[in-house]
Amino acid sequence: MTEQASSVSRRGTNLPAMGDFNQSVILDAIRRAPKGLSRVQLVPATGLSAQTISNICRRLIDAGFILEAGKESTGPGKPRTMLVVNPEGRYALGVHLDPTVMTFVMLDLTGAVVMRVRKPTPTETDPAKIINKIVREVSKLITSSGVEKSRIAGVGIAAPGPIDSVRGTVVDPPHLTGWHRVPLRDAMADATGLPAILDKDVTAAAIAEMWAGGSNGTGSFCFFYLGTGIGVGLVVDDLVVRGSSGNAGEIGHIVTDPNGPPCFCGLRGCIEVTCMPQALVQEAEELGVLDDSRVGNDTTSVDARFTQLCDAANAGNVIAVEIIERSAVRLSRAVAVVTNVLDVDRVVFGGPFWARLSEYYLRKIPELLEELRAARRIHRVTLSGSVVGDDVAAVGAACLVLDRALAPNPKALLIAH
Template identity: 60%
Template sequence: MTEIRQPTPRRGTNLPRMGDFNLTVILDAVRRSSGGLSRVELAQIVGLSPQTISNISRRLLDQSLIVEAGKEGSGPGKPRTILRLNPAGMYAVGVHLDPAVTTFVVLDLVGAVVQHSRVKTPDSGNPEAVIAAIAAEIEKLVEASGVDREKIAGLGIAAPGPIDHDNGAVVEPPLLDGWDRVLLRDALADATGLSVLMDKDVTSAAVAETWAGGPSGAGSFVFMYMGTGIGCGIVLNDEVVRGTSGNAGEIGHIIVDPDGPPCDCGLRGCVKSSCIPQVLVAEAQAAGILSDEGPLTGGSVVQERFAQLCEAADAGNSAAMAIIDKSAVLVARAASVVANTLDVDRVVFGGPFWGSLSRRYLELVPDLIQQNSDAGNIHAIEVVGTGVGEDVGAIGAACLVLEHTLAPRAQRLLLEG
């Protein structure tokens, strides 16, 4: 353990990089504004001269990434021409590969869903066949959307962790037999002809929030992903934290309940063993809240019964409410650990199971997190639910492409090796 792997050192930058970066900065400002911005406003916001804004605007107009959308003249003088994002300027395809269902979306530049489909994930141990099926579904979806293929910037894949980011493979995914270290990214690139990006589902969800989540996707935040498992996506200063192997956000073994049930790690009360939906459903069945007592096999069964549990809680069943409320306390503890460690001032909740939980969680969690906050005296911590719905995984996957292509990441400035 004494030899330190020497990372690639920090590299320099040059003029073309600078130009491209400023372009993405302006695009980002336009994107984040509600209702567009004029060139003068842009100059003020990004700190560049009006001239430069004009030049870059022209480039963006030429690429039809933005459009001039009307004028706005209040007083005397030439009215400002408003620049807006052109939704049809670019598209991206997203796939969320989940043990239960595989979701597909085509997204436009503003992050709106143009086309959408879901298929049950085939549980064959034959990844090649599944990959071919995915490629075919993408083909069908793009066809149906009527989008010009030239306008499709790429394909994003969201997969359950852990993943091997360097090789574009999932590693020992639970409930996906035969998928260990299959080179999914390259296989799909070959099959579709698109450039492919791959990330964990929680990271994708966080990216979806930055791109399609409105004001709650700006700055720094932790995205609590409520899915089959519970994970988090991390965004610091508008940049997603991926970690060395793309596996940031693993919080399954944070201990949230010293009196909780034992976990496979040998301890007690981990997130993974005490507050994921599967555990809550099992608790509800043991308590006799859910009539159906069949085995909990597969993600879709869990999802269904979990929805029943939440409905019971919303309907006033006190035992069900107790289970949900307790889970809120535990999840809030996990969120607090991450929020305290990174000192963020916003926690965003989302994920496929969030819809059922949101009402009760939004009543309980804000106060719990505020109480647990180490920096609570200095700044409050906002707790919000995401605006991106159930398909956040697939939407996030598509947003990976948009983010990679158009977001003003500092990395974009640096020369490549």
């Protein structure tokens, strides 16, 4: 593979019936190369024959997925015509339903955000009313973008788990009251007239990092999503790990402090009651960092109070700093459990609460993690923040659509008889 091609390579097959899979392999290879690839470079990058590549590239150009972007000298011989993804070839919409805020994005075919909107999540307990609000915002986004609806490949929805991935339903998430088996995927598809995909927010966040994170998003990594709740998106050898029901990454009941407060699950010191923003706000109220007004446990109040806690820490309040650093110690134990089980190369942190914690966590967790890792003498695990930003779950939701359209899926090779 050339220097311009990614270190991650999906291989194609020269069987005639595998055209769709091979098209995805070629698109994925071109997308991952920062400067694009020539047809000659695509041969070693994909394992496909020159004739297969030539035929598929012509179809992709005719369909507007890729462009010829001038010539470049890539080795001996005459300059080669470079192929790049056409950003305007298709678009994808992403929606993140968080208990506190709803985020809407539109991505072009390269995965770049071309529009984004944030709105507070309605305090309604009726899912139908919230879905109607989501649909209205999606329609406004499409209108404002000026993009023809025919060029939009679909809408991805990232929601708190648990989800039923087969039925496309949201199943009793802890912070969304009344969401019992709500058919969110089909409701969005029916209302928008677009293909819809539903996935967990933590999984969507990991996919966003795969698409936009550069070296952060390759190989094996875990994405610790810090939002109203805490979960982890899992990627092993460039494949997303969803679990048998699509609900992998639920880590709320990993015990991080055996002497900590009791959890409703019957254990003590779970992430649920020691690391989540609501738990830290409660700790700050008990220790006098925040006035014990107990303004409410709704997610909007917790978000505002959590900001006050972080502001106090940044202003030098010693107790506030200790609260956040204790949470870093606790979370490092959960990170160690996940990294030891999966033997990943890196840990990526992100989500709407990450920016407020990043300074403290990146100072404390790396050293603590090294003490707890089983394979520390064999290889390092790097820790970093997401390059995607606070909207990572919404971006990931749109990437679900692009991933289905562009990334090669080995299941396509399973031919039914």
